Amino acid sequence: MHLISVNVGRAEAVDYTDAEGGVTGHGKRPVPGPVRVFAPGPRATGLGSGLEGDAVCDRRHHGGDHQAVYAYAREDLDHWEAELGRELPGGIFGENFTTSGIDLNDARLGDRWRVGPDLLLEVASARIPCRTFQGVLGESAWVRRFTQAARPGAYLRVVEEGSVSPGDAIEVVHRADHEVTVEFWFRAFTTERALLPRTLAAGPAMEPQGHETVRRYVEKYGTGAGAK
Numbered sequence: 270m271h272l273i274s275v276n277v278g279r280a281e282a283v284d285y286t287d288a289e290g291g292v293t294g295h296g297k298r299p300v301p302g303p304v305r306v307f308a309p310g311p312r313a314t315g316l317g318s319g320l321e322g323d324a325v326c327d328r329r330h331h332g333g334d335h336q337a338v339y340a341y342a343r344e345d346l347d348h349w350e351a352e353l354g355r356e357l358p359g360g361i362f363g364e365n366f367t368t369s370g371i372d373l374n375d376a377r378l379g380d381r382w383r384v385g386p387d388l389l390l391e392v393a394s395a396r397i398p399c400r401t402f403q404g405v406l407g408e409s410a411w412v413r414r415f416t417q418a419a420r421p422g423a424y425l426r427v428v429e430e431g432s433v434s435p436g437d438a439i440e441v442v443h444r445a446d447h448e449v450t451v452e453f454w455f456r457a458f459t460t461e462r463a464l465l466p467r468t469l470a471a472g473p474a475m476e477p478q479g480h481e482t483v484r485r486y487v488e489k490y491g492t493g494a495g496a497k
Contacts, residue, residue, distance in 0.1 A: 270370040270439040274299035276360030277323035297360035302434030308427040335393045335476040340366040341422035342373045373423045374452040379445035379474030387431025395421040395455035421455045466492040
């Protein structure tokens, strides 16, 4: 299990984003490293990305401590290459880390990874696709297609900061004891809302915004089968 690439993006003006100023940092490119990775602070007032030199432009929906790093597996990119019939280089999904050898969608919220010698990360949630993502790829109905496939990749928070480079090893140093994988969380918050109460099993590993979404759901529907 290792990093294939470490990817950062600069703010670019585009015509397909709702971000303030019409700019996005989604178009990530591999860099040689080492790249410092740190906890960026709150979404609205912090630094946005957890990677030095990386831009997060839409602070309403992206960035902050609970989305400090976005990781996507080369194996899942290969799946989409076959589906779309086109080359998908590392970083094109907006991921900071392109990984190999680890099933990100099976990772559980609260799992901890040692990346390289110093960096310690914790799995926090899954990526929800947006219009900017669809615009970057230029694929029609991409948000729906990505959502239905449930291969979202993982957002991670920084527990101990450090520097990383392509080729660094990834070691799972803690495996959480519950059922809330990245895929499970993604389905609960997108296509299978009746699963939402079960995501509470992740405890404090789930970000406060997620807890609030579940609270409102349970208040309306209870803890049994609710809205589809």
